[in-house]
Amino acid sequence: MTTLTTLSEAALTGASDAAGEPTWLRDRRLAAYKRTLDLAWPDSRVDEFWRSTPFAQRIDVERDIVTTGGSDSPASFTADLDLEVATARIVDGALVEVTVPSALVAQGVVVTDLSTAAAEHADLVEPALGSLTSSDTEGTGAGADRTITVNDAAWTAGVFIHVPAEVEVDAPIVMQIHAATGGAHLPRVLAVLGHHARASLYLEHTSEPDTDALVDEVVEVTAHDAAILDVVSFQRWGDHVDHLALQKVQAHRDSQVRHLSVTVGGRTVRLLPETDLVGPGAETRPLGLYFADDGQWFDLQPYVRHLAPRATSNVLFKGALQGRSRTVFRGNVFVHKDAVGTDTDENNRSLILTEGARADATPFLEIECSDIVAGHGSATGQIDALQLYYLTSRGITRDEALRLIVTGFFREVFADVDLPGVEDAAMSEIDARVAAADLASFQINDASLKDHHDE
């Protein structure tokens, strides 16, 4: 069996040929493999972008790469919606099922296996695949990272999505990524939205409760001129899954991008939702909510690069923590010297529910251009005693009031999100965690009481 550290040219060539991939793709995998040989695994003591997750302690790369496939996976939350959704289902390292409603097929929408697409839609796949993981753009990006390059070389389950120009897809395109077997999972998604296209891509990540796995994922999306794109990524892993993900969007002129991550499961989740704003007037709205429980470590690194004039970005991440959990928000916004008229804002809010949890926030702003509007901020706090008093003074029990306050804290993230099923699915995850929490141990901040009495 091959692990992430024992990859070989022979193994990669064999797998590529077996999947019927064209030569250009096999060569690209081999080139990526050669790059991995020059790279060490991240060292959290020295690598700036890995300081926030102790790689050696939490990530085990000596695992067999899982390619077996499987049949069972949990139902998508979109199953309850009365919608004709396109679905791609990845189970245990293989794409096992693709369903595309005929109405979408008729409009030219493609959802298919990435290896197959590399041959059949080479004109679309060849220029796009790997263009966002290996490109050298300005700004302090992470640079070459073996955890990403290894996916470039060895991804096993790939999905390709194409929404042609001017085609608007109302229902979400759902990718279910499920890990049942322990080991290393290497999913890959490539999506291209033509100009004036519109689509929502949902990524649902699940595992069995006892699956011990590393999921190393790369998602690349290109939103061409004036496209409207939503990416929603749910992390609902069991307690023994480590998830490293780069989910990167290239936003062209006047495109509108929103990325929403909901992180509640997983032992370690290191999520990089990135947007390169390459066309004038493009917009991105990276949103995140997370609820970390005992033993969980979430490292959230939204990164926006303003590389063109008059683009807009607005980052908002909100998280709650309890038990011995740790969250890191490392937001970064880079504004290129040519990106005049940039408008950017970046915020992180954390709610510490119990003693022992720790939330770190470092919102960075790196500006080469003076003609911009920029803001950033972060705050970490506890449940407010005055809010709690107000609710209980109306007869609501303390426990119920705490639930209202915690769920209310997250609602802001959905202020202008109207994606079918997403808010309900996310809030039911939060509700379930609050319902299971030891509410008696919640810390209450009574500072607000002090300013209160005036006579």
Next chain:
Amino acid sequence: MADLEIRGLTVEADGTEILRGVDLDLNQGQTIALMGPNGSGKSTLAYAIAGHPAYEVTGGTMTWKGTELNELTPDERARLGVFLAMQYPVEVPGVSLTNFLRTAVNAVREEDVPVREFMQSLRAEMAELDVDDSFLQRSVNEGFSGGEKKRFEILQAALLRPQLAVLDETDSGLDVDALKTVAQGVNRLSGPDLGVLIITHYTRILRYITPDEVHVMFEGRIVASGGPELADELEAGGYEGIRAAHAAGV
């Protein structure tokens, strides 16, 4: 024995004694005004009745129909029929007004009021208080103007149907029209089952709500009591007379 019976109540906030022995009786069906200058302890009494955590009862008793309130949590007091319309209503982000009110109504009535019935009564009360429908989706008190907050407090009282309503400076920050709307709202709630304690610095709300009794608080004690005419005297002479009398040890 009065429904609300307060005897020798002493209360501290932040280690400072504010109430220094308050006696007060209030029955259902009665409306009492408690007046006094800033800092006299009026609001402290309101918060003590409603169990605000920043106020510590250090002595005396405070019973509602024979039950000692000080032994109850704020939500237990509310379920017993005690309601405080706050001077500074608190913003609770992300909790919609509808969700909050329905949760509170269900808690106080100790039953699951059907959504349709709840929404009907909510819309009816909103119409009475001139509150726009758009408020239903807004978060509790978030971004409300001063007047909107006060109207929302009375709206809550209308839905929760308390037996004792304490109105803490509900008139402050209201223009005349809003004051009339709020006063009408209070008058609509009044009846044989409701006791009202109006706490106010000014007499103007008493032009719209006629109290049965007026009490004046000064330095943590009730120093004068009388009928509605006492409010008229304060209107004419202000609190200086009381201050002077108190200084003279009368």
